[in-house]
Structure formats: structure tokens, C-alpha cells
Amino acid sequence: METQIKSSLIALLAGIKSGDGQVIADEMSRLDEAIERGRANLPSQLVHFLENRSYPKALMFLGGDTAIPVGACGGRAGKIAGA
Numbered sequence: 001m002e003t004q005i006k007s008s009l010i011a012l013l014a015g016i017k018s019g020d021g022q023v024i025a026d027e028m029s030r031l032d033e034a035i036e037r038g039r040a041n042l043p044s045q046l047v048h049f050l051e052n053r054s055y056p057k058a059l060m061f062l063g064g065d066t067a068i069p070v071g072a073c074g075g076r077a078g079k080i081a082g083a
Contacts, residue, residue, distance in 0.1 A: 001038045002062055005031065005050070009059045031055075 008030045015023030035042070035050050049058035052071075060068050 001034060001041065002046075005034050005042075005046075006059065006062045008034070009055055009062070012055055013059065 008027045011023060012027035012031070015021075015027060031050055035047060039047055043061070046058055046061050049055070049061060054071060057068050057071070
């Protein structure tokens, strides 16, 4: 499921960059569905990023980046879920 989420994130961010509203809507819908279907099996930090529409951070997380910047929610940078 994380591979599908990563693909959707890449497509979404490309759609945002190109201003393609249909791609944006489609991929956001896919991501929302993925959260609902896989919430129990997804890392909590990934769910947090997706629910808060922090798509670049979600992509960083899926890429294994540990230097994810702190957002407005006050989380800690690079904190891995469950650590």
C-alpha cells in the first residue's frame, strides 16, 4: 500500500506543479481512500502527514528521510513513528 501511496503522492505533486486540477482531485481522492482502508497498518506519522495534507512530508517519510522539518503542529523533526 505504501508503494501506491508514494505513486499517488508523486503524481499529485506533479499535478500541483503543472496546475492539472483533475490529477490533483483524483490523487487526493486516492490518498484519502488509502488512509481509510489502511489506517491500522500504516505508520502513524505517515497517516498524520496525509490527513494534514502535508504531502511533501509524506513523500519524504516514504523515502526514508529522517530530516523532515517541523510543521505548524509542533511535531519533532525526523521523529519516526513508534520510536
